[in-house]
Amino acid sequence: xxxxxxxxxxxxxxxxxxxxxxxxxxxxxxxxxxxxxxxxxxxxxxxxxxxxxxxxxxxxxxxxxxxxxxxxxxxxxxxxxxxxxxxxxxxxxxxxxxxxxxxxxxxxxxxxxxxxxxxxxxxxxxxxxxxxxxxxxxxxxxxxxxxxxxxxxxxxxxxxxxxxxxxxxxxxxxxxxxxxxxxxxxxxxxxxxxxxxxxxxxxxxxxxxxxxxxxxxxxxxxxxxxxxxxxxxxxxxxxxxxxxxxxxxxxxxxxxxxxxxxxxxxxxxxxxxxxxxxxxxxxxxxxxxxxxxxxxxxxxxxxxxxxxxxxxxxxxxxxxxxxxxxxxxxxxxxxxxxxxxxxxxxxxxxxxxxxxxxxxxxxxxxxxxxxxxxxxxxxxxxxxxxxxxxxxxxxxxxxxxxxxxxxx
Numbered sequence: 001x002x003x004x005x006x007x008x009x010x011x012x013x014x015x016x017x018x019x020x021x022x023x024x025x026x027x028x029x030x031x032x033x034x035x036x037x038x039x040x041x042x043x044x045x046x047x048x049x050x051x052x053x054x055x056x057x058x059x060x061x062x063x064x065x066x067x068x069x070x071x072x073x074x075x076x077x078x079x080x081x082x083x084x085x086x087x088x089x090x091x092x093x094x095x096x097x098x099x100x101x102x103x104x105x106x107x108x109x110x111x112x113x114x115x116x117x118x119x120x121x122x123x124x125x126x127x128x129x130x131x132x133x134x135x136x137x138x139x140x141x142x143x144x145x146x147x148x149x150x151x152x153x154x155x156x157x158x159x160x161x162x163x164x165x166x167x168x169x170x171x172x173x174x175x176x177x178x179x180x181x182x183x184x185x186x187x188x189x190x191x192x193x194x195x196x197x198x199x200x201x202x203x204x205x206x207x208x209x210x211x212x213x214x215x216x217x218x219x220x221x222x223x224x225x226x227x228x229x230x231x232x233x234x235x236x237x238x239x240x241x242x243x244x245x246x247x248x249x250x251x252x253x254x255x256x257x258x259x260x261x262x263x264x265x266x267x268x269x270x271x272x273x274x275x276x277x278x279x280x281x282x283x284x285x286x287x288x289x290x291x292x293x294x295x296x297x298x299x300x301x302x303x304x305x306x307x308x309x310x311x312x313x314x315x316x317x318x319x320x321x322x323x324x325x326x327x328x329x330x331x332x333x334x335x336x337x338x339x340x341x342x343x344x345x346x347x348x349x350x351x352x353x354x355x356x357x358x359x360x361x362x363x364x365x366x367x368x369x370x371x372x373x374x375x376x377x378x379x380x381x382x383x384x385x386x387x388x389x390x391x392x393x394x395x396x397x398x399x400x401x402x403x404x405x406x407x408x
Contacts, residue, residue, distance in 0.1 A: 008101055009058065013154060034046055035100045052168075059104050065241050072244070089179070094127060099130065129317040133320035185207055188272070208276050209255050221282070222343045251346065255349040256351060258349070
C-alpha cells in the first residue's frame with residue numbers, strides 16, 4: 001500500500017499538474033480535495049479531470065455555510081479590515097479550507113497535505129499555519145518551494161501534463177490571477193502589476209459593474225440584525241449565506257465595493273490587486289451603522305483597535321490561535337445589543353444612510369437637541385471644560401512663565 005497525500009485541488013492548471021508530479025517525485029497515492037466556499041465555479045467534470053490526471057479519489061466538500069457563520073460573521077462583527085481597505089475575502093476562507101483538508105487527511109490516513117500556493121504569496125503561510133495548528137504531525141508539501149519542481153510557467157505546466165498523457169482544455173492565453181468565493185473575487189496580474197496603470201475594468205470585473213455603468217436611479221435596501229448577525233434583507237428572513245448572495249446581486253448592480261489597493265504582504269513585498277466585494281461592503285457598512293447607535297464611546301474605541309488586530313491576525317494566517325479566540329470573545333461580548341434595522345440607498349458605488357433604529361439605541365433626542373432637558377444643563381459644561389482642559393492650561397501657564405524668565 002502506498003502512502004497517501006491529500007492535495008488541495010481546484011481543478012486549475014497548477015493543481016492538475018501537481019497530481020502527476022506528486023506521483024512521480026514522491027510515489028504517493030494522490031487524493032484530491034476541492035473545498036467549495038461558494039465560489040460559484042462549475043464543479044461538474046472535476047472528478048473525471050482529477051482521475052484522468054492520476055488521482056485515486058476526489059472529495060468535493062461544500063463549507064459555504066460554515067465559511068459564512070464561523071469566519072465571515074466574526075470578521076464583520078469586528079469590522080476587521082486590513083490596511084483600511086481589504087475585507088479579507090481570501091484570508092477568511094483559508095483556515096476553513098485547511099481545516100477540511102486536515103479532516104480528509106485524518107479520514108484517509110494520509111501522511112501529507114499538499115497545496116499549490118506559490119512561494120511569494122500569503123496563502124502558503126495561511127494554509128501551513130492552520131495545518132500545523134490542527135495536525136502538527138502531518139507533512140506539508142509545497143511544490144513551488146520544492147527543488148524537484150522545475151516548472152516556472154503555464155506553458156511548462158501544459159507541456160508537463162501532455163508528457164504524462166494528460167490533454168486538458170488549458171491554454172497559455174493571458175488572464176488575471178483570480179481567487180473567488182462567496183464573499184469576494186480578487187484580481188492580480190496583467191496591467192495591475194504596474195501601479196501607474198488604471199485597471200481595465202471592462203475586461204476585469206466579474207461580480208460588478210463600474211459606478212458609471214450602474215443604474216441612474218438609486219435603490220433602497222433594508223436589513224435587520226440580531227446580536228450582530230444579519231437576519232433579513234428587504235423583509236425576507238434568510239440564512240447568512242443567502243443574505244450575502246442577495247447583497248452581492250444588489251451591490252454588483254450598483255457598482256458597490258470595487259477597490260484598487262497596493263497592500264503589504266506578510267512575506268515583505270507590496271502587491272497590487274483589485275477586489276470586488278459588493279455584498280461584503282454593504283454588510284460591513286450596515287453593521288457599522290447599527291453599532292453607531294448602540295455602542296458606548298469607550299467600548300467603540302477599544303473595539304476599533306480589536307478590529308484592526310483581528311484583521312492582522314486573519315491576514316497573517318493565525319486563525320487557530322489563542323489570540324484570535326480572545327479577540328473574537330471580546331468582539332462577541334460587544335454584540336449583545338447590536339440588534340435593529342438599517343435602511344440605506346445604493347447609488348453608483350455609494351451606500352447612503354436612510355435611517356437606523358434599534359430598541360437598544362443610546363441616542364437620546366432630548367439630550368442631543370438644542371433645548372435644555374432634565375438630564376443636561378448647559379451650565380454643567382463649565383466645570384467639565386475647566387477640568388478637561390486643565391492640563392492644557394497648566395502647560396500654557398508654565399510655558400509663559402519660562403518665556404518671561406528667558407526675557408529677563
